[in-house]
Amino acid sequence: MARDVRENQCLQSRTISASVRPQTIGKLVKNRLYCADALATMGSWPDGCIDACITDPPYNIAKNKRGLAWAFSSHVTMASSWDRFVGDDYAEFTLAWLKEVCRLTKPNGNIFIFGSYHNIYLIGAIVQSLGLRIINSIIWAKPNAQPNITCRMFTESTEQVIWLCNNDERRARKWTFNYAEVKELNSGKQMRNFWQIPLTPKNERKFGKHPSQKPLLLMERIVLAATNIKDTVLDCFAGSGSTLVACKKLGRSFVGIERDEKYCQIARARLKDTGKANITAFSQAPRSRAAIVQDGASRR
Numbered sequence: 001m002a003r004d005v006r007e008n009q010c011l012q013s014r015t016i017s018a019s020v021r022p023q024t025i026g027k028l029v030k031n032r033l034y035c036a037d038a039l040a041t042m043g044s045w046p047d048g049c050i051d052a053c054i055t056d057p058p059y060n061i062a063k064n065k066r067g068l069a070w071a072f073s074s075h076v077t078m079a080s081s082w083d084r085f086v087g088d089d090y091a092e093f094t095l096a097w098l099k100e101v102c103r104l105t106k107p108n109g110n111i112f113i114f115g116s117y118h119n120i121y122l123i124g125a126i127v128q129s130l131g132l133r134i135i136n137s138i139i140w141a142k143p144n145a146q147p148n149i150t151c152r153m154f155t156e157s158t159e160q161v162i163w164l165c166n167n168d169e170r171r172a173r174k175w176t177f178n179y180a181e182v183k184e185l186n187s188g189k190q191m192r193n194f195w196q197i198p199l200t201p202k203n204e205r206k207f208g209k210h211p212s213q214k215p216l217l218l219m220e221r222i223v224l225a226a227t228n229i230k231d232t233v234l235d236c237f238a239g240s241g242s243t244l245v246a247c248k249k250l251g252r253s254f255v256g257i258e259r260d261e262k263y264c265q266i267a268r269a270r271l272k273d274t275g276k277a278n279i280t281a282f283s284q285a286p287r288s289r290a291a292i293v294q295d296g297a298s299r300r
């Protein structure tokens with residue numbers, strides 16, 4: 001990474017409060033979900049041990065609100081304690097975990113970060129302050145988003161995903177993008193970055209509910225596009241385990257971290273229930289080269 005970027009990182013690291021500093025706790029084991037704090041856990045792992053990171057950090061929506069918060073689904077609102085930060089804590093927290101993710105991810109490895117309008121601009125600013133290369137952003141548009149009950153604004157129906165290459169602007173190169181597979185998935189047309197995918201269906205919530213559970217169709221598309229079979233993919237805010245389930249289905253190794261035991265239980269149940277053959281991402285496309293690639297993975 002360029003000297004000025006490193007200096008910038010050092011400067012910023014001095015501002016991270018003690019409460020979010022990494023501590024040592026153990027060894028990285030592939031295909032494992034760690035029920036623990038992300039910063040403490042990542043802090044004990046070696047540099048460059050991960051091929052890619054796909055993660056959906058807390059949104060900082062709940063703040064001090066109770067009850068009436070932005071609805072992600074018909075059943076749940078974001079009033080959870082894990083999503084509540086005070087003052088500048090959220091920015092410090094974001095900088096701290098992102099720096100750990102950059103350290104763990106191989107140079108030029110892919111990093112995908114989910115967010116809503118509440119946090120994505122702050123995350124984008126932090127990404128830019130670190131000098132990282134932004135490849136794309138993806139808009140996830142939810143055709144069945146819940147109506148806005150206040151009637152004072154447009155109905156919120158999108159989330160954004162920032163796609164980064166783990167290197168500085170000028171040096172970033174050779175990031176993984178499985179162009180041909182993604183094109184086949186899109187009936188032979190180049191895939192655009194506006195993805196209309198419905199909210200998580202009921203059958204993906206059969207082991208319990210998480211307020212911001214992502215649909216597998218969405219996660220599998222990212223995993224397929226931006227990682228290779230046998231890659232190790234980290235989700236440091238795993239929630240109900242959607243990234244991990246997508247990785248397992250598509251023959252990638254995963255490492256998940258989730259602090260809340262009840263979400264870990266949902267994720268474990270989903271992983272146990274997941275085989276490699278039932279590929280949601282391909283269920284809406286004719287049998288394709290991408291599916292054949294996956295069949296090869298499941299035979300191993």
Ligand SMILES: C[S@@+](CC[C@H](N)C(=O)[O-])C[C@H]1O[C@@H](n2cnc3c(N)ncnc32)[C@H](O)[C@@H]1O
Pocket residue numbers: 036037038039056057058059082210212213214236237238239240241242243257258259260263
């Ligand atoms: C936006 S949700 C992720 C949802 C996930 N994408 C899914 O599909 O279920 C963020 C998750 O991060 C977890 N979390 C928040 N702070 C954490 C921390 N410091 N370490 C580990 N997990 C944390 C929360 O408990 C929450 O489940």
